Amino acid sequence: MSSTKAPVPPTQAEIQQIQDQLIKARDAFQVHETELQKLSASRSKLLTQLNENEMVKKEFDLLESEAKIYKLNGPVLFKQTKEEAENTITSRLDIINNNLKTIETNFKDIEKKAMEQRNKIFEYQNKIRSLTAPPPPQAQ
Amino acid sequence: MSKTMIEKVDEVLETEVCAADQKMINLFGRLNNRKHELMREKKAKQEDLEKATDSQDDLFIADDDSKFKYSMGEAFLEVNKEDAESLIEKYINKLEEDIKKIDSDINDINEKHKELKVILYAKFKNSINLEE
Numbered sequence: 001m002s003s004t005k006a007p008v009p010p011t012q013a014e015i016q017q018i019q020d021q022l023i024k025a026r027d028a029f030q031v032h033e034t035e036l037q038k039l040s041a042s043r044s045k046l047l048t049q050l051n052e053n054e055m056v057k058k059e060f061d062l063l064e065s066e067a068k069i070y071k072l073n074g075p076v077l078f079k080q081t082k083e084e085a086e087n088t089i090t091s092r093l094d095i096i097n098n099n100l101k102t103i104e105t106n107f108k109d110i111e112k113k114a115m116e117q118r119n120k121i122f123e124y125q126n127k128i129r130s131l132t133a134p135p136p137p138q139a140q
Numbered sequence: 141m142s143k144t145m146i147e148k149v150d151e152v153l154e155t156e157v158c159a160a161d162q163k164m165i166n167l168f169g170r171l172n173n174r175k176h177e178l179m180r181e182k183k184a185k186q187e188d189l190e191k192a193t194d195s196q197d198d199l200f201i202a203d204d205d206s207k208f209k210y211s212m213g214e215a216f217l218e219v220n221k222e223d224a225e226s227l228i229e230k231y232i233n234k235l236e237e238d239i240k241k242i243d244s245d246i247n248d249i250n251e252k253h254k255e256l257k258v259i260l261y262a263k264f265k266n267s268i269n270l271e272e
Contacts, residue, residue, distance in 0.1 A: 070209065074188070074195030075231055076224060077209035077216055078202070 015131055022124040025117050032114035039107050043100065050096050057089050161263065168256045168270060175249045182242045189235045196228050 060082065063069075069085045070077040080088075157165075199208070199221065208224045209216035219227065257270055 072211075073198055074191040074193075075211040075228065076195045076199065077211070078198060079206075 015128065018124055018127050018131070022121060022128070025120040025124060029114055029117040029121060032110050032117060035110050036107065036114065039103050039110070043103050043107075046096055046100050046103070050093070050100070053089055053093050053096065057086075057093070060086050060089065161260070164256055164260060165268075168253065168260070171249050171252055171256075175246060175253075178242050178246050178249075182239060182246075185235055185239050185242070189232065189239070192228060192232050192235065196225070196232065199225050199228060 063082060065082055067082055069080045069082055071080045071085070071088075072078075202208075202221060204221055206221055207218050208221065210219050210224055210227055253270075260268055260270060
């Protein structure tokens with residue numbers, strides 16, 4: 001009896017290759033997620049510091065110019081002039097704001113990369129799904 | 141996938157856990173918790189040491205006739221430069237000693253961890269996971 005040969009299914013090697021790519025994309029995505037979490041933590045910390053220093057600055061504005069100000073360094077209180085103290089706070093605020101901007105930029109970059117990896121993951125999943133779908137039933 | 145999973149399960153040895161083994165496993169866990177506690181403590185003391193060192197440097201460059209307020213528990217005492225310097229030196233020395241003691245405690249725990257790992261991995265092989 002003569003019979004028509006069934007369409008050739010994709011080789012196991014092809015499916016394996018796509019699965020490997022899927023795993024790589026997933027791992028890359030996870031790395032990006034971890035980085036984003038670290039940046040979020042840093043940002044939270046900086047925001048806390050920002051609030052603290054801004055409150056200190058407001059307090060300084062309320063003080064008269066001859067007020068006594070002490071700086072706590074380890075176990076010792078050091079006397080400071082109001083001007084010195086204000087300069088310290090101002091420069092700290094500048095540093096904090098710069099760091100926040102840097103983190104914001106980094107966050108956006110990495111978020112974009114994470115999105116790309118996520119899209120790749122969907123792409124590979126769809127490929128595997130279509131390749132491993134059962135072939136249509138053969139007519140008798 | 142599922143085939144690999146089944147094969148994996150077969151590899152896991154069915155070793156019986158006796159009371160002595162469980163005690164060792166529990167000991168490993170307790171030591172691990174203690175180790176992490178000590179590491180946190182060490183970190184805090186290192187931060188204190190850093191601040192104290194900064195403070196010492198500031199004292200060094202301050203005017204000789206200055207008065208300083210040194211913290212004693214909850215209060216601050218007014219002291220002259222010389223006294224402040226000697227007090228902070230004592231404080232720094234104490235912190236350094238504390239850190240050394242913590243280091244030696246951590247080393248002791250690491251030694252015990254090694255011993256326990258040798259025994260437990262020898263018996264249970266890859267069916268046990270002793271993460272630190």
